[in-house]
Amino acid sequence: MRLRILGPSSLAHREAPSAPSLGGLTAWILLATTGLAAPHPPRAQASPIAAPKADSASAPAPQLPADLSVKDAPDDDGKALRLSWEPPKVASPTAATALLIERGTGPSGPFERVDSMAAGTGEAADDSVARGRTFFYRVTALGPGGRSQPAVLGPAVPQAQWFRMGRVNVASFAVVFFGLVLFFLWSARGGRKLFIRRIPGIDAIEEAVGRATEMGRPVLYIPGIQDIDDIQTMASLVILESVARTTAQYDTKIIVPTNYPVVFTLAQEMVKNGYLQAGRPDAYDESSVRYVTTEQFAYVAAINGIILRDRPAANLYLGAFFAESLILAETGYATKAIQVAGTANIHQLPFMVVACDYTLIGEELYAASAYLSKEPRLLSTLKGSDYMKVAVIAIVLLGAVTESLGFTAFKAWFQTQ
């Protein structure tokens, strides 16, 4: 068993076994002759830090560090205890260099060795305890002068917490956000019109589909290269339903290559729903949605092949993209297709802005489904996030002012664990 180091370690953890000490060997010989020890000499212990025997002419025995304590580890599932102590001052002759930590279920033992820690770490966590049981720890200081008298700490009972106090700030933020969304949801149900600014990139999607219809060429829709657990992919699939409805209304072919099987199955459902909503279930082509491959550049090669061979007139890249975004966009540019891109991966936004006609930046991708549907319940979530943005701006400004004035508590409250 090893303890997890929580603080900085002043000593390197050495794994090589140490040779038996002279004192240990002498003790064994004495015990063996009296029949109290096994007939084999003691094997080298895998002790990372071995303490030399105290010599009356050399350093004094080390002292246990101050403020030695054990308590339940906070914000966990009840399977950890935390030991802490004041790191000893290295210059002191009685400063411990290491601590031997043993654990038992009673104050008088039996104790089993858990680990030995460098004394400079200051704290350590024992993750191998059972929830609800009582534990005691026996701690012995090791140093150049030998060993100290051990101290028994406890009782300590690991317990599961119901809330991670280190995330109170995130919870507060989430509660405020949800409250705003619920307020606007209630407001929208009351018939109040919610204003949303025009987003040219989303308006351009219908224009792009119309252009493809006029030219008699298909629409290519790429829902990103991440799996369904990425929220961008979810957002993209919701937009796909609206796009499929439009292509069904215009009787335009849509091609949706996907690179994850789960995304493939969902994309099929979305396109089918779109055609159903448009009243054109007969026009739905199952082969319009296809699974290609999960490998990034193999997927890109396949899409490039589709672009160059099928020559779609409108390319819609909506979702999570990485290095392949520019390859896709430039290939589409070369075929003179109208291109609308949208991603929250900011490192790809510059490429999309350069190579595409319209780009949905970050949150605009998430707003697209609400914007396209114009449904009040969906728009209410946009209003909620807009007002939250105002709050974030105010917090940032306040944080800048407090930091400039030397009050760090405000910023410290926002640090997340």
Add this chain to the structure above:
Amino acid sequence: MQRRIPLFLTAGIGLVMLAYFFVPHPLIAGPGHFFEDSVIIVVAFAIVLGSANVMQYNGEIVMRRGKDWPYKLVLLLSMFVMVGIGLVEGPRFLDPETKFSWMYNNMYAPMQATMFALLAFYIASAAFRAFRIRNFEAGLLAAAALIVMVGRVPIGNLISSQWPHGIQLPDISNWIMENPQNSAKRAILMGAALGVMSTGLRIILGIESSFARSGQGR
């Protein structure tokens, strides 16, 4: 009912996962771990669907000698060969000395690198289009790009080595990247983060329910 079950499942599991972020207690963390592990199992089953679709779509084109059918045939043969070799080699098919690894490293990896290498040329062609100085903002963009690009290569150091310390090209380049660029990036990130929360909330509350309307239209 057919629509409500997926919505209830989504809401229930979504709320558990949301609570899992804040609550370490085993009553919440237990189901949270279970759902995390379950995703892997669902994805594994979905691989079968994906593979079936690849075979169905490409196989149909090959059978009827449709457009570009030779490419589809090569795709299918490659897939069967790779899967076959992987199955023959058993659980250790990814070990370095296997034929599967050889094919991956000597056939697929070079092709992947080739595609990636195209990016350099595409960046050059995109940059040529992007940095045309048509107005003040475009000029500002071009100037910033020039400073950042030159400041990040040794020649930038060489050019500005005699300039006063603090305004050499690498320093200006770093300042641009760490100040205005970082600020704009963080602003977009914050907006995107709120968008993520908003989308997640819509899905959990069932406001966004299009995925649950399987074959039912509106």
